[in-house]
Amino acid sequence: MMTNLFKGILLVGVLIYLLIIIYLMKKGRMSLKYSLMWFFSGLMLLICALFPRIIGFFTDLLGIYSETNGIFFVGVCFILLIILSLTSIASGLSERIRTLVQTQAMLEKRVRELEEKLENKNDEI
Amino acid sequence: MTFICIVIYNQTQWEITELFFDGNIWAEYILSTINDAIIIYDEEDMKVLVIIPAYNEALNIVNTVNTLTSTCPEVDYVVVNDCSQDDTAAICKKNGFNYLSLPINLGIGGGMQCGYKYAFDKGYDIAIQFDGDGQHNADYIKDLIAPIEAGEAELVIGSRFINKEGFQTSAMRRLGINLLGFTLKVCGKVKITDATSGFRAASRDVIEFFSHHYAQDYPEPESIIAARVSGFRVKEVPVVMNERTAGVSSISSFKSVYYMIKVTLAIVIYRLVGKKWR
Structure with missing residues (x-):
């Protein structure tokens, strides 16, 4: 059983959380691709806060003592998923940076050699 | 690399064909199929x-x-x-x-x-x-x-x-290197x-x-297993x-203990999930 106080706190917290996400998206500080999972997790918590019956059904099914625990469980699951996806995103980014750096180094070498060649030619003239 | 230049007399004119081979099997095959050809061998060094x-x-x-x-x-x-x-x-x-x-x-x-x-x-x-x-x-x-x-x-x-x-x-x-060698022997079937x-x-x-594809942190042992898995x-x-x-x-x-654990794990994981290249 969820107390009304906790229900209220959860509701307000989730609303603030969703507002921050929308704010960040609006400002362009978070790309849509990565904001979706945060948004989805917020929506799930909102639904749980608004309709505790749903979470009650699942907690009974999974053998969790109280609805509050169920909410925490859902939250932790989402956090784990999001962290995992962040690691995968970070790996992808470092891979891209590496390729970029290597290509840049080879281009820098080409430019340097071309400049030297040009200088030598100018000296001859 | 063996460089072979074949000049063939084609009834009315000379035709020059340039061919590159890695081994001599093909060269022998070509020799056996062409009659009126002049073949010039040139052993070119690898770059x-x-x-x-x-x-x-x-x-x-x-x-x-x-x-x-x-x-x-x-x-x-x-x-x-x-x-x-x-x-x-x-x-x-x-x-x-x-x-x-x-x-x-x-x-x-x-x-x-x-x-x-x-x-x-x-x-x-x-x-x-x-x-x-x-x-x-x-x-x-x-x-x-x-x-x-x-x-x-x-x-x-x-x-x-x-x-x-x-x-x-x-x-x-040396002990660490021997352990890595053992791991490579088990995972990569190579001494x-x-x-x-x-x-x-x-x-x-x-x-x-x-x-x-090249291993990033400590690439020497990992690149061996990568090469082995890739055939x-x-x-x-x-x-x-x-x-x-x-x-x-x-x-x-x-860092060496951490290094050993990490590289050994990396080799085993590569053996499990790595794919043959091409």
Whole structure:
């Protein structure tokens, strides 16, 4: 059983959380691709806060003592998923940076050699 | 590579055909099928690039490059300056070395991969990793190339533990290297006595493979299993190594236990999830 106080706190917290996400998206500080999972997790918590019956059904099914625990469980699951996806995103980014750096180094070498060649030619003239 | 030029008399005119072969099987086949042909053989040397990864090697790099160019004047080299803190880049520029300069420090893996990419772009047949700290001896470069030219292997590792000559490193490290060798033997079905050796030669196919996939943190042992899983043959040849003349090794004693666990895991995981290339 969820107390009304906790229900209220959860509701307000989730609303603030969703507002921050929308704010960040609006400002362009978070790309849509990565904001979706945060948004989805917020929506799930909102639904749980608004309709505790749903979470009650699942907690009974999974053998969790109280609805509050169920909410925490859902939250932790989402956090784990999001962290995992962040690691995968970070790996992808470092891979891209590496390729970029290597290509840049080879281009820098080409430019340097071309400049030297040009200088030598100018000296001859 | 054998270069064959075939000139065929085609009733009214001479036709010149140029063909390149890796082995002589095709050449013999062509010989058996063509009657009135003049065949000129020309044994062309393989293009060899020595990649010298250098991170804060200002004290050693001039010596390393000069020894290399005087010992093996027929090979090209490229120094990969991995965003050194000291004036390695300035020294390379001043001496007119052939060098690549990374704008961000990528570590030995990223630097070497850049060298392999360069080798692939420039069409080299063999790439040799040769450390910039004076540990490796340029006299043995020809020994590393030989198995690739003979078609015996695609990746050749220079091992200081086969003949047990020269600098042999500490007992603890040898134990670690033996453990890695055992892991590689189990996972890669290959006998490697000096898994951490950075003195190695790669064929054209391996150059292409490494330019796409190369282990990043401590790449020497992991690249061996990567090459094995990808279907390449790995061979070891005996070399003699020197103790490094200046500077510090990339693996400190504090990190070595962590290093061992990490590399062993990396080898096992690569064996489990790695795929054959192409």
